[in-house]
Amino acid sequence: MSISGIDDVERLRRINQALISRVERSMDQQGNAFSLFQTAINLEGRVRQHTEELRGALRRLEQSNIDLVAAKENAERANFSKTRFLAAASHDVLQPLNAAHLSVSALSELQTTIEGKQLVAQVERALETMDDLLRTLLDISKLDAGVVRAEIGDVALQPLFQSLESDFSPVAAQRGLDLRFLPTDAVIRTDRSMFRRILQNVISNALRYTEQGGVLVGARRRGNRVLVNVVDTGTGIPPDQYEAVYEEFHRGANALEGDRAGMGAGLGLGLSIVRRLVNALSHEISFTSRLGRGTVFRVLATASTMPYHNGRADAPPAPPRGYGLYGTRVLVVENDQSVREAMAALLSRWSCQVKVASNRNGALGCLDDGWRPDLIIADQHLDHGDLGSQTIRHLRIKAARSIPALLVTADPSGMLASEARRSGIELMHKPVKPAELRALMAHLLA
Structure with a gap:
């Protein structure tokens, strides 16, 4: 259409406006597409950045887990070392004190004068005080070290x-x-x-x-x-x-x-x-x-939900019927020479027939000639790595009967106490008080 054919100015204005709107819409569409393109690029960059941050966090978490496992293993090793140290300390510290208790007890029976008996009594009191102090200090150390486990x-x-x-x-x-x-x-x-x-x-x-x-x-x-x-x-x-x-x-x-x-x-x-x-x-x-x-x-x-019944199994045992040990055959298995000699001397003063050994083979050898003990008194830690609890078991097998046995030890572990109960073995901790030892022997033989 020629311009000369258009005589309506308003019509021309509308046509011009329509052309301008079409051009603007086209430009807006192109601009929106470009904006979307830029947004996509930005999002991709952010995703890549967050992915790297997440990978870094995962690497740090993995390293933290490795560090935690290592720390846990170190703590367990430290606790095990503390347990072994305290067990060894208990044994090494109380062992000579045990020998002193037994020797003084034997010495007291040899005294005939009042002055001699008074001096022995003073030594016994000093040993009792030392015993209480060492035991309490060891108990405090074990509680502070966390090696004591409650059996609820x-x-x-x-x-x-x-x-x-x-x-x-x-x-x-x-x-x-x-x-x-x-x-x-x-x-x-x-x-x-x-x-x-x-x-x-x-x-x-x-x-x-x-x-x-x-x-x-x-x-x-x-x-x-x-x-x-x-x-x-x-x-x-x-x-x-x-x-x-x-x-x-x-x-x-x-x-x-x-x-x-x-x-x-x-x-x-x-x-x-x-x-x-x-x-x-x-x-x-x-x-x-x-x-x-x-x-x-x-x-x-x-409080427990379990009702109490009188006459329970955990009631205190009845006292022993007598203290006669005359002629009792006792096998003492102890690796410490001073303790072994002191124990043998004390038992001999009580009119017992005593044989001694320092390890399992020596103890078994005491039975080779047909001699059979009425009672076994053994330390837990013996020569050559032998254990008193296992030695008692072997002696019972060889004797073909369940010989009454007493484990005298400075080992404070709950595992040993549980093993002794299962095996029917009485447990007494060092240092031994002679009066308690004699009473328990009489109880086992009654």
């Missing part, structure tokens, strides 16, 4: 109370104190030996700081837990010493003298052990005290 089970408190009453009643009676344990049917979730040690130390402390009146021990339920109270009428604890009572070697200013208390000198370690044991068992301990009126210690433990 259902523990009835009544048999435990009866056992503690049997132990402490003579001490209380000697001092004119009233010691009472209230009957209870409570059963708690705890480690029996560790919880007994807690109560033993708290009761011992209560008696030591009480001059008149007495000590009362009882238990009561509190929801799903059991509260054990140890109440004394002693001297009380000053408020400024509340935190210090759990510190090592702390002895209260109101402590009675050892001989006057009739319990020997305290070491100031009893409650320090108690706090560590309570923490290891996840129990709680607290106390309230009034000067001149007394103290109440409270131990809170989780």
